[in-house]
Amino acid sequence: MDYPKSVPSVGLVNGRFVDENPVEGSPGSLIPAMWGNSVTQEILGVIAGADMAPSETDTNQLFKAVQKIIGTTTPTRSVVTRLTLSKALTANELGLVLIDANAGATSIGLPPANVALGVRDVIIRRLDNSGNRLVVQAAGTDRIKFHTHLSAVGYPFLVLMGSGDWWHLRSDGAGSWWPMGRFDNTPLGRPFFETTIQLSPGGYGALNGTVMKRAEWPWLWDHAQQSGMLGTEATREGNEGKWSSGDGAVTFRAPEGRGEFLRILDEGRSVDAGRAMGTFQPGTVHSHALGAQGAGAVGSRWSDSLTGFGANTREEIKIIGDLVNGGPTFPAGTTYQMDPANTLLYSFRSRPRNVAYPARIKLI
Structure with missing residues (x-):
């Protein structure tokens, strides 16, 4: 679209319209038919692009057409x-897509992110909290470019987990959908x-050592590797805090954390030297010598070795009471001091007071 620069002798100056000048005797511009038809066709093209029928009586159609096109x-x-x-999904359905997967496992396909589609946006949001698997699938060889620190080419699909979970994706017209935002950006794993x-909602599972399929969670399997x-x-x-390779071909296993205390990895500080990530460590026994049946003050004798008693169990025995020197229940090899009555009452703990909360792990 341009001024009618190529049309001569119609009162145009350098192809632009001018007013009549009676003093100089110069006429005003005439509108060439070709240019008038061209302008009209340009406007009708926008109206047709919005799937609207042209109307001579509606002087607001161009504005309505632009609004409708923007809306799509x-x-x-x-x-x-x-x-x-x-x-x-078709190109005309891109916008805010609301999905209820209560009926069962659901797959929503994205249109090809090609030149014909161009740069388009879509927000896909889950409505239900049923737990049914909801997959958002790219077309053909297209890829969704999330977790590119694990795979530079991205992944062929993503999953929406929980009511309210959403992703905002943008096509680049060259085979990729790029995440512009999502409900929860907590790091994977x-x-x-x-x-x-x-x-x-947002992509979480229980920290319970569940076995998963590599094909259903490719980004998580990449993370584990x-x-x-x-x-x-x-x-x-003894290594339940690690990922495992599952059956070695089709599955893999997530870490197990239920009922365990978590400890920060030493990483060279030499406070808890020699530990590998995700490994189990037996509890440390802390013993306390108390007064025996009222005979002797608290702390009147002590033990320096109860390490052989329950040291390799995960839930240590809380109380040992009324132990008598030489009795069958006293740990072998224990050294101790006695009160005059030659009777010991021992109490030891390896677990502090605590509160139990459910543990979760980020799966996508």
């Missing part, structure tokens, strides 16, 4: 698509505590 390309505008079953037994704490099922006992 910007998710913050007016296009809302509601789905309850698996479906491949991070464990944390909750104050509810419900699973929060690159984590430096991947073991095998054969060596899992």
Whole structure:
């Protein structure tokens, strides 16, 4: 579209319109038919692009057409698509896509991120909290560019987990969908505590050593392989805090944290030297010598060796009481001091007072 520069002798100056000048005797510009038709066709093209029928009586059509076109390309505008079953989205359905997966496992396909689609946005949000698997699948060889620190090419799909979970994606017209925002950006694989037994939306699972399929969680399997704490099922006992390679082909296993205390890895400080990530450590026995049946003051004798008693169990015995020197229940090899009555009452603990919270792990 341009001024009619190529049309001569119609009162134009350098192809631009001018007013009549009676003093100089110069006429005003005439509108060439070609240019008038061209302008009209440009406007009608916008109206047709909005799937609207031209109307001579509606002088507001161009504005309406622009608004409608914007509404189909910007998710913050007016296009809302509601789905309850698996479906491949069309370009006209991109916008705010609301999905209810209560009926069962659901797959939502994205349109090809090609030149024809161009740069388009979509916000995909889950409505239900059923626990059914909800997959957002890229078309063909397209990829969704999330967790590119694990795989530079991205992944062919993502999953929406929990009511309210959402992703904002943008196509680049060259085979990729790029995340512009999401409900929860907590790093993948991070464990944390909750104050509810419900699973929060955003991509979380229980920290319970569950076995998963590599094909269903490819980014998590990549994370496990690159984590430096991947073991095998054969060596899992005592290493339950690690990822495991599962069956070695199809599955893998997440870390187990239920009922355990978590400790910061030493990483060269030499306070807890020699520890590997995710390994189990037996409890340390802390013993206390108390007065025996009232005979002798508290602290009148002590033991320096109870390490052989329950030291390799995960839940240490809390109280040992009324132990008599030489009795069958006294730990062999224990050294001690006695009160005059030659009777000992021993109490020891290896677990401080604590509060139990459910543990969760970020899965996507």
